[in-house]
Amino acid sequence: MGNDQARKPNNKRFTCRNGNKGKGSIESSSTPKIKKSDSGGQASNVPRNYFIRDADSPYKYSINVFGRQKYVIVRQNSAEDTWPGGALWDVGVLLANVFCAAKLSPIHSNRWTRMKVLELGAGVGLTGIVTGVLGAQQVLVTDLPVVVERITKPNVELNGEHYRSVVKRAESLRVKAQTLRWGNTEDEQQAILYFAGAFPDLIIAGDVSYQHKPGAPSHFDDLVQTVLNLSNQETIFVFGHRVRMEASNDLLTDFQRYFDYVEDPIPAHLIDPSFSSVGKHNITIHIMKRSAKAFATKQSLEEN
Numbered sequence: 001m002g003n004d005q006a007r008k009p010n011n012k013r014f015t016c017r018n019g020n021k022g023k024g025s026i027e028s029s030s031t032p033k034i035k036k037s038d039s040g041g042q043a044s045n046v047p048r049n050y051f052i053r054d055a056d057s058p059y060k061y062s063i064n065v066f067g068r069q070k071y072v073i074v075r076q077n078s079a080e081d082t083w084p085g086g087a088l089w090d091v092g093v094l095l096a097n098v099f100c101a102a103k104l105s106p107i108h109s110n111r112w113t114r115m116k117v118l119e120l121g122a123g124v125g126l127t128g129i130v131t132g133v134l135g136a137q138q139v140l141v142t143d144l145p146v147v148v149e150r151i152t153k154p155n156v157e158l159n160g161e162h163y164r165s166v167v168k169r170a171e172s173l174r175v176k177a178q179t180l181r182w183g184n185t186e187d188e189q190q191a192i193l194y195f196a197g198a199f200p201d202l203i204i205a206g207d208v209s210y211q212h213k214p215g216a217p218s219h220f221d222d223l224v225q226t227v228l229n230l231s232n233q234e235t236i237f238v239f240g241h242r243v244r245m246e247a248s249n250d251l252l253t254d255f256q257r258y259f260d261y262v263e264d265p266i267p268a269h270l271i272d273p274s275f276s277s278v279g280k281h282n283i284t285i286h287i288m289k290r291s292a293k294a295f296a297t298k299q300s301l302e303e304n
């Protein structure tokens with residue numbers, strides 16, 4: 001178990017830099033979500049973020065992998081039909097930073113080539129694509145169908161082309177975008193098929209502790225069930241939790257029923273120092289594994 005002192009980032013092997021960071025000042029979570037665009041007065045969405053303030057510009061993320069500079073570029077789109085999946089959220093960047101930082105990452109740098117990675121609610125796909133650049137064996141970035149078609153898949157293709165053009169070795173980025181609706185067992189089966197029948201070694205979910213649309217039923221139970229269906233006791237589950245509303249913590253509590261911590265939760269300001277100036281940032285990264293008790297209960301329920 002780490003502590004604040006032990007967790008000071010020290011990126012010996014991987015270093016990452018956030019492209020748009022510093023573009024605007026840190027803002028509070030009470031920033032309005034909707035603004036009128038300058039042209040035509042049509043409403044466009046603005047993310048409630050601390051350092052990514054604009055959901056229409058491409059975002060460039062740079063990674064130094066064993067001394068070689070690599071980039072991930074994700075395009076964003078603030079359109080209503082893909083919102084909030086069309087935007088990159090602070091949690092997505094912080095999760096990528098965790099995987100890039102030797103002292104924070106649950107995955108040792110030389111283990112990436114053995115990792116099968118599944119990202120749930122990937123949106124623009126930054127975190128999952130970064131794990132691909134770090135060397136993951138297979139990465140599946142997933143979301144709702146409309147988000148995958150218009151946002152996630154084009155970003156995976158963009159980075160695949162970019163990777164081929166800059167990486168001299170005949171190596172491709174092993175990242176795929178696919179629909180996975182939480183609670184949908186057919187989509188879950190398709191994910192397992194992608195990993196040739198195996199469970200992923202790493203599941204990532206970031207900034208998903210919210211109600212999708214006002215008045216819509218909570219998706220928390222579906223999400224927990226999907227994570228349970230797609231994991232075993234070896235799977236590392238990395239959950240980027242942002243408390244967006246009172247009910248957000250219910251999701252964390254649910255996960256804590258089935259998963260044990262393998263590391264202490266990491267608050268945002270230990271990942272990115274600029275979060276220190278945000279009074280109450282409400283973002284914490286949780287690194288967990290299925291608890292033996294919860295796993296045994298599920299097995300026996302399935303057998304009966």
Ligand SMILES: C[S@@+](CC[C@H](N)C(=O)[O-])C[C@H]1O[C@@H](n2cnc3c(N)ncnc32)[C@H](O)[C@@H]1O
Nearest residue numbers: 085088089092121122123143144181182206207
């Ligand atoms: C706030 S965004 C976070 C995106 C990304 N993880 C990040 O941090 O930038 C939440 C994501 O969850 C996805 N999502 C919401 N409900 C979903 C569901 N039932 N099944 C699959 N994805 C869902 C949304 O489409 C969106 O991409």
